[in-house]
Amino acid sequence: DVKVTQSSRYLVKRTGEKVFLECVQDMDHENMFWYRQDPGLGLRLIYFSYDVKMKEKGDIPEGYSVSREKKERFSLILESASTNQTSMYLCASSFGPRGYEQYFGPGTRLTVT
């Protein structure tokens, strides 16, 4: 079975802190994605990567950056956390050049106070 793990299920950070969310997949998938999930807004794509050291902006990249130094690991970075970044963050991965089925991790509930 494909497994996508995220470093924390719950995280509480203060405004202005630098926050790292880590995601690891164990199926040698080429593509990895970061979404945020908010009630009534569904899943919105923040960034994605289709290869090591490659990244592309999604629909809402402002205030975020990403890093992919190894194929299995994709990190989401909040350079200076703000209260409007309080959300559920979901990581996903998919195999192949066009990423058909996406496999999701369980999510990280981030609260910024």
Next chain:
Amino acid sequence: GENVEQHPSTLSVQEGDSAVIKCTYSDSASNYFPWYKQELGKGPQLIIDIRSNVGEKKDQRIAVTLNKTAKHFSLHITETQPEDSAVYFCAASSLDGSARQLTFGSGTQLTVLP
């Protein structure tokens, strides 16, 4: 870019009844339409998908229909069971070129009442 609208936002049905969730999309280039189910405390999981060269696809109690002319697609769940209670998301994407992104709808909270 693509925009996907999903209705209803909440849906309650009696066990054994059918449930229908509808989505519309804006980009005529979209040709791949998956549906994901998210159970409480878990990430979304693909349950069924359909491509634009097919009008309907069925998998046991779940079916999806696609009307490309009208740019809408629907999820049908028959003989609903309590374990069908979850949040359902539709999505749209183009499989051509280098596009790998899915644009998701806003989600439908389905509750199956015993």
